[in-house]
Amino acid sequence: MPILQTDNLMMTYRVGKVDVHALRGVNLNVEKGEFVSIMGHSGSGKSTLLHILGGLLKPTGGKVIVDGEDLAAVSDAQRTDIRRRKIGFVFQRFNLFPTLTAEGNLKLAEHVHGTSGNAELRREVLRLLKLENKMKHKPLELSGGEQQRVAIARAVINRPAIILADEPTGNLDSENSEIVLQMLVQLNRDIGQTIVMITHNPEAAEIANRKVLMRDGQIVSN
Amino acid sequence: MDSLILANIRQRPTRTLVSVVGVALGVVLILVNTGLVRGMLNDRMKREKGVGGEIRFLRPGSGVLTTSSLPLDVRYADRLKQIEGVKEVSPIGAYIQGGGTGIGLEAVEGIEFDSYSAMSGLRIIEGRIFQNDNEVIVDDFKAAKSKAKIGNEIDVFGKKLKVVGIYSPPSGARIKMSLTAMQNYLASTNKCTMIMVKCVTPEKQEEIQKRINETLPGNTVQLIRDLPSFERAIPGIDGFIKTILVLSTIVSSLVILLAMYTTITERTREIGILKSLGASKRFIISVIEKEAITISLIGVSVGLIAAFLIGWVIGATTTLQVEFQFSWIAIATLIGLAAGIGGAFYPAVRAANQDAVKALSYE
Ligand SMILES: Nc1ncnc2c1ncn2[C@@H]1O[C@H](COP(=O)(O)OP(=O)(O)O)[C@@H](O)[C@H]1O
Numbered sequence: 001m002p003i004l005q006t007d008n009l010m011m012t013y014r015v016g017k018v019d020v021h022a023l024r025g026v027n028l029n030v031e032k033g034e035f036v037s038i039m040g041h042s043g044s045g046k047s048t049l050l051h052i053l054g055g056l057l058k059p060t061g062g063k064v065i066v067d068g069e070d071l072a073a074v075s076d077a078q079r080t081d082i083r084r085r086k087i088g089f090v091f092q093r094f095n096l097f098p099t100l101t102a103e104g105n106l107k108l109a110e111h112v113h114g115t116s117g118n119a120e121l122r123r124e125v126l127r128l129l130k131l132e133n134k135m136k137h138k139p140l141e142l143s144g145g146e147q148q149r150v151a152i153a154r155a156v157i158n159r160p161a162i163i164l165a166d167e168p169t170g171n172l173d174s175e176n177s178e179i180v181l182q183m184l185v186q187l188n189r190d191i192g193q194t195i196v197m198i199t200h201n202p203e204a205a206e207i208a209n210r211k212v213l214m215r216d217g218q219i220v221s222n
Numbered sequence: 223m224d225s226l227i228l229a230n231i232r233q234r235p236t237r238t239l240v241s242v243v244g245v246a247l248g249v250v251l252i253l254v255n256t257g258l259v260r261g262m263l264n265d266r267m268k269r270e271k272g273v274g275g276e277i278r279f280l281r282p283g284s285g286v287l288t289t290s291s292l293p294l295d296v297r298y299a300d301r302l303k304q305i306e307g308v309k310e311v312s313p314i315g316a317y318i319q320g321g322g323t324g325i326g327l328e329a330v331e332g333i334e335f336d337s338y339s340a341m342s343g344l345r346i347i348e349g350r351i352f353q354n355d356n357e358v359i360v361d362d363f364k365a366a367k368s369k370a371k372i373g374n375e376i377d378v379f380g381k382k383l384k385v386v387g388i389y390s391p392p393s394g395a396r397i398k399m400s401l402t403a404m405q406n407y408l409a410s411t412n413k414c415t416m417i418m419v420k421c422v423t424p425e426k427q428e429e430i431q432k433r434i435n436e437t438l439p440g441n442t443v444q445l446i447r448d449l450p451s452f453e454r455a456i457p458g459i460d461g462f463i464k465t466i467l468v469l470s471t472i473v474s475s476l477v478i479l480l481a482m483y484t485t486i487t488e489r490t491r492e493i494g495i496l497k498s499l500g501a502s503k504r505f506i507i508s509v510i511e512k513e514a515i516t517i518s519l520i521g522v523s524v525g526l527i528a529a530f531l532i533g534w535v536i537g538a539t540t541t542l543q544v545e546f547q548f549s550w551i552a553i554a555t556l557i558g559l560a561a562g563i564g565g566a567f568y569p570a571v572r573a574a575n576q577d578a579v580k581a582l583s584y585e
């Protein structure tokens with residue numbers, strides 16, 4: 001059984017009196033250990049899909065089954081709880097807590113997750129992401145590439161079922177993009193982390209096991 | 223999470239300072255005011271007992287704090303003296319005027335020096351006893367803490383009366399004149415406010431109280447040791463203290479509410495991040511509440527220290543005493559904390575209910 005499965009997923013935003021059909025029946029399966037990239041023009045519904053997959057939004061129709069639990073059928077509080085246990089987000093804008101050090105950001109994620117952290121996994125993650133010497137720094141003292149690596153570490157530190165990344169290299173230069181992408185590949189390969197990544201960059205999409213293309217709220221190639 | 227809360231508190235030092243001052247102000251208001259009331263009552267009590275009698279004899283319905291004329295005939299003194307078990311009696315005239323410090327009231331007593339000093343052990347430690355209607359004596363405490371020194375004039379009955387002597391130990395009112403002088407000023411010949419009675423055997427005071435009531439019915443006969451509850455019934459004090467409590471609760475809550483409200487708007491995106499990490503509403507509320515509680519605790523501590531300092535300064539520079547009571551310290555602390563928790567609740571719930579996706583894209 002796939003770790004992620006959507007069935008005829010629909011999302012309609014209501015703006016005033018106008019309905020915006022952001023997703024029009026999305027069927028997507030992701031197997032455990034896969035690295036899937038999603039491409040598509042701006043406005044094609046990629047972020048909306050990712051937000052629904054991570055339980056930040058409730059779809060207006062269809063099913064989203066994450067690791068056996070249907071996100072579309074549960075309450076807001078339960079969706080939040082599933083997100084806490086199963087999802088790690090990585091955003092284009094890094095979204096680290098500016099007042100906390102890199103270490104503080106990781107600890108906060110562990111605290112929200114409700115674990116005191118697995119020391120061995122943490123060492124492994126920091127080694128893979130080459131962050132061992134950056135732990136005492138605050139986000140503003142780090143480069144963009146380093147900040148995104150901290151954000152990835154934060155997403156992976158609780159071993160979520162799936163990491164959802166929305167244009168993780170969108171704010172990085174090509175050199176740092178390359179480093180960050182390689183690290184995602186490593187996490188996928190070395191610890192078997194399942195990743196779904198939105199990207200605009202065809203080269204970035206190439207590194208994934210599978211490419212998915214979206215257009216007008218639907219998957220057009222898979 | 224603790225580091226997140228501390229980081230947030232440090233992030234906005236001015237906001238934190240203003241909130242701390244707000245909470246501290248509430249604590250100071252409560253403690254200094256209740257401490258002043260307590261100090262005034264206790265001080266009066268102590269001096270009341272210092273007069274040395276066990277019983278006081280008054281006209282019915284006339285308290286010490288409500289008198290401005292002399293209602294009691296001095297000749298009662300002789301009749302009291304004849305009652306079995308009564309050792310000494312001393313008639314006293316009491317007059318209340320606006321306090322010299324501008325706060326509260328100040329009492330002046332007219333005494334018969336001989337009977338009074340025999341009962342209380344009062345003696346002149348500097349200068350001399352009053353000899354005419356324009357002279358007064360004051361106790362050593364007042365002489366030390368105010369301008370009432372020998373040779374100076376003080377205002378009594380709207381007149382300038384001269385301080386000619388300092389007595390000790392303090393008992394009854396701090397300013398004393400001859401009873402005859404007071405009778406003249408108040409146009410009440412042979413009258414006084416009350417008569418203090420000292421018993422041969424203090425243990426038998428209740429028995430003697432009964433005997434006085436039987437011999438001279440229709441008067442008020444009070445045991446000095448029962449006075450605290452009597453004195454506490456100062457009209458308006460209860461309402462005053464309640465007003466202070468309500469006021470400080472409102473001030474502290476509003477300050478915390480405003481501080482936390484601006485904070486959560488500023489941190490909208492961080493709340494979105496917490497949500498993306500899977501933080502529940504309860505978690506987000508608790509982060510904000512813990513921050514507010516921490517600020518309140520600092521505010522309460524600052525308030526306690528400030529109140530003690532203010533109490534000390536008042537005690538050192540005026541004739542007023544501020545006496546802190548554990549129960550009021552506890553109440554002030556609880557109000558400070560409750561204000562923090564209550565004031566932060568609305569902002570916290572608002573933050574927790576924000577839409578995650580919108581919060582994440584907040585600039
Ligand atoms: N909160 C929203 N309210 C209304 N319309 C929205 C909202 N978010 C996205 N949309 C619309 O939904 C469509 C898909 O948006 P999005 O998922 O952000 O696409 P992408 O990430 O591929 O650029 C767009 O037409 C967009 O304008």
Ligand SMILES: [Mg+2]
Pocket residue numbers: 046047048
């Ligand atoms: Mg997008």
